[in-house]
Amino acid sequence: MPEQFIWGIEVFLNGLMAGVLYALVALGFVLIYKASGIFNYAQGVMALFAALTLVGIMEGQVPFSHLINATFGTEIHHFGWHVPAFAAILLTMVVMIALAWVVNTLIFKHLVNQEPIILFMATIGLAYFLEGFGDMMWGSDIKTLNVGLPQGINPVIDEVTYNIFDYGFFIDNLDIVATVIAAALVFTLIVFAQYTKQGRAMRAVADDHQAALSVGISLNFIWVMVWSLAGFVALVAGIMWGTKSGVQFSLSLIALKALPVLMLGGFTSIPGAIVGGLLIGVGEKLFEFAIGAPYLGGATEIWFAYVLALIFLVFRPQGLFGEKIIERV
Amino acid sequence: MFYREAGDFKTSYVDDSQTFPIKFDRYRYYVVLLIAFAIVPFVINDYWVNAVFLPFLIYSIAAIGLNILVGYCGQVSLGTGGFMAVGAYAVYKLMTGFPEVSIFFHVIAAGGITAIVCVLFGLPSLRIKGFYLAVATLAAQFFLVWLFNRVPWFYNYSASGQISAPEREIFGVAVTGAETLPWAAYLFCLVFCAASAILARNLTRGMAGRKWMAIRDMDIAAEIIGVDPLRAKLSAFAISGFFVGLSGALFFAVYLGAVEVGEAFGINKSFLVLFMVIIGGLGSIFGSFAGAAFLVLLPVLLKNVLVGTLGWPTDLAAHLEFMIVGGLIVVFLIAEPHGLAQLWRVAKEKLRLWPFPH
Numbered sequence: 001m002p003e004q005f006i007w008g009i010e011v012f013l014n015g016l017m018a019g020v021l022y023a024l025v026a027l028g029f030v031l032i033y034k035a036s037g038i039f040n041y042a043q044g045v046m047a048l049f050a051a052l053t054l055v056g057i058m059e060g061q062v063p064f065s066h067l068i069n070a071t072f073g074t075e076i077h078h079f080g081w082h083v084p085a086f087a088a089i090l091l092t093m094v095v096m097i098a099l100a101w102v103v104n105t106l107i108f109k110h111l112v113n114q115e116p117i118i119l120f121m122a123t124i125g126l127a128y129f130l131e132g133f134g135d136m137m138w139g140s141d142i143k144t145l146n147v148g149l150p151q152g153i154n155p156v157i158d159e160v161t162y163n164i165f166d167y168g169f170f171i172d173n174l175d176i177v178a179t180v181i182a183a184a185l186v187f188t189l190i191v192f193a194q195y196t197k198q199g200r201a202m203r204a205v206a207d208d209h210q211a212a213l214s215v216g217i218s219l220n221f222i223w224v225m226v227w228s229l230a231g232f233v234a235l236v237a238g239i240m241w242g243t244k245s246g247v248q249f250s251l252s253l254i255a256l257k258a259l260p261v262l263m264l265g266g267f268t269s270i271p272g273a274i275v276g277g278l279l280i281g282v283g284e285k286l287f288e289f290a291i292g293a294p295y296l297g298g299a300t301e302i303w304f305a306y307v308l309a310l311i312f313l314v315f316r317p318q319g320l321f322g323e324k325i326i327e328r329v
Numbered sequence: 330m331f332y333r334e335a336g337d338f339k340t341s342y343v344d345d346s347q348t349f350p351i352k353f354d355r356y357r358y359y360v361v362l363l364i365a366f367a368i369v370p371f372v373i374n375d376y377w378v379n380a381v382f383l384p385f386l387i388y389s390i391a392a393i394g395l396n397i398l399v400g401y402c403g404q405v406s407l408g409t410g411g412f413m414a415v416g417a418y419a420v421y422k423l424m425t426g427f428p429e430v431s432i433f434f435h436v437i438a439a440g441g442i443t444a445i446v447c448v449l450f451g452l453p454s455l456r457i458k459g460f461y462l463a464v465a466t467l468a469a470q471f472f473l474v475w476l477f478n479r480v481p482w483f484y485n486y487s488a489s490g491q492i493s494a495p496e497r498e499i500f501g502v503a504v505t506g507a508e509t510l511p512w513a514a515y516l517f518c519l520v521f522c523a524a525s526a527i528l529a530r531n532l533t534r535g536m537a538g539r540k541w542m543a544i545r546d547m548d549i550a551a552e553i554i555g556v557d558p559l560r561a562k563l564s565a566f567a568i569s570g571f572f573v574g575l576s577g578a579l580f581f582a583v584y585l586g587a588v589e590v591g592e593a594f595g596i597n598k599s600f601l602v603l604f605m606v607i608i609g610g611l612g613s614i615f616g617s618f619a620g621a622a623f624l625v626l627l628p629v630l631l632k633n634v635l636v637g638t639l640g641w642p643t644d645l646a647a648h649l650e651f652m653i654v655g656g657l658i659v660v661f662l663i664a665e666p667h668g669l670a671q672l673w674r675v676a677k678e679k680l681r682l683w684p685f686p687h
């Protein structure tokens with residue numbers, strides 16, 4: 001078998017794994033968009049904020065220590081304890097729920113019935129605020145996150161593929177774990193949306209705010225719940241990406257990676273987010289491998305997803321699985 | 330008392346349709362122009378030009394350009410940074426390729442080139458709308474920055490991958506390069522800024538502007554009453570691109586002098602200009618100036634207060650700046666979605682009734 005082809009398969013598999021991570025972020029977008037019509041640009045920053053908080057709690061960092069030190073001339077940095085990963089994740093989740101409540105009460109309650117584009121810009125503002133807030137609270141240095149997820153090359157796949165192709169595939173354990181977790185998460189979310197009382201209420205709100213209100217569904221509760229769910233997805237995404245490449249500012253840019261995924265899959269579809277994520281993950285890795293690196297000078301991953309989504313949208317404006325756009329005067 | 334139409338008789342159509350129909354407004358405008366052209370150049374120094382005036386003027390042009398697209402035509406663009414980069418690289422290639430032509434024409438040509446690129450990336454707007462389009466314009470942002478980074482022809486095969494502006498003169502006075510005097514750079518930008526504002530203001534008052542606004546308010550309805558969406562949208566992209574290209578060219582050639590594309594024209598630049606438009610006021614030329622002034626002055630002020638007076642470390646001040654800018658965006662969207670320009674309008678209405686409000 002030609003070498004190029006085998007490498008291609010390896011790239012394909014890695015693209016698939018990367019795609020799962022994109023899908024994970026995109027999922028957070030879809031959740032909020034479906035329930036409240038808000039396109040939440042701050043999702044990536046929420047992932048960063050969640051990861052920062054998680055590391056901060058695990059390491060026993062003093063929040064705002066930098067600010068306190070600068071104002072009072074003190075020298076405090078750590079409480080001196082270490083919180084086990086599981087407890088820290090629970091605590092972070094509490095913080096994310098509190099954040100969801102604050103965001104809903106202070107911002108989006110006042111913006112009900114505004115145009116989608118105004119809401120979108122408000123989330124950009126939120127993203128900026130949260131970015132500054134997170135850095136101020138926990139410091140802006142690069143942190144390592146380790147909650148005990150396995151990392152490094154998977155020896156089994158390496159060995160099996162070596163026996164078949166004479167060439168061992170490099171597949172990261174973390175990616176495999178991420179794939180499993182993402183799949184579990186999607187399954188849980190679909191079950192939640194389809195079969196629980198709150199899930200049904202959520203879908204009702206997504207369909208029609210006023211009708212939902214008139215049958216006695218509390219919009220506020222649903223919105224806080226949805227933002228908390230998005231916070232939870234952000235936390236999971238933050239843990240995955242944080243473990244992979246360290247907790248740092250660039251983590252918030254995964255939101256930008258998820259946007260074309262959404263455009264491709266359609267903003268309103270959970271399966272769309274998954275399929276879109278996989279398509280883009282595989283597409284950009286294969287493009288970089290086959291055309292980008294040899295002919296175009298590399299680093300095409302930055303824009304490939306966007307251009308793909310752009311070309312795609314020209315032919316199908318609502319995305320792969322999106323609801324058909326009907327406009328009336 | 331002094332701010333009203335009463336007693337100001339219009340005797341011709343020209344009088345009737347002038348930009349500032351109220352006498353007080355008109356004189357205020359002349360005074361502002363007079364101060365900007367005749368007094369400021371004599372009193373400014375290096376710090377003021379580089380920290381306040383140049384960024385203000387240049388961002389104002391960019392904000393006017395983006396405001397035409399977002400505020401008047403309703404097509405949200407997140408590719409401003411990329412289009413500014415087009416302007417910068419176009420003016421660089423022109424300056425190095427045709428050194429005998431005046432830089433004045435180079436800057437205008439750079440605007441024209443950016444307009445063409447902008448129209449190309451505006452083509453999808455005919456099919457997709459709202460934030461689908463906003464995300465699509467991000468393609469322009471990332472692709473253009475990547476292109477200027479990776480294709481050596483654009484930066485004349487320089488080893489560092491940077492571009493730096495060669496020295497150019499107008500009427501024997503250097504306006505780019507290390508020898509530039511503060512007032513020369515200021516005046517050069519001011520000319521472009523004032524011309525852009527007048528041009529944009531009159532475009533938006535005329536047929537083109539009304540077509541854009543019709544498209545913004547509802548494109549299907551606009552199409553039914555006879556506005557061609559293709560021409561209206563693409564003309565908005567072209568004109569917006571022209572102004573953004575101008576500002577990109579000036580930003581590189583006059584303000585920074587040397588540019589690394591990812592740093593100077595990254596996605597943050599797109600957001601910054603968009604914020605200026607939102608805070609200043611969507612659909613208002615005055616708002617573009619107000620927004621640019623606000624977001625240029627805010628960091629300078631914060632830096633002086635926090636770092637200078639309180640003695641905070643600069644990184645803390647930077648974080649606080651992020652928080653304040655983000656918070657302000659949200660506050661503005663909730664309290665006053667039409668931005669500073671609306672406050673100005675309200676103030677003028679009050680002034681019209683003053684001192685007898687009943």
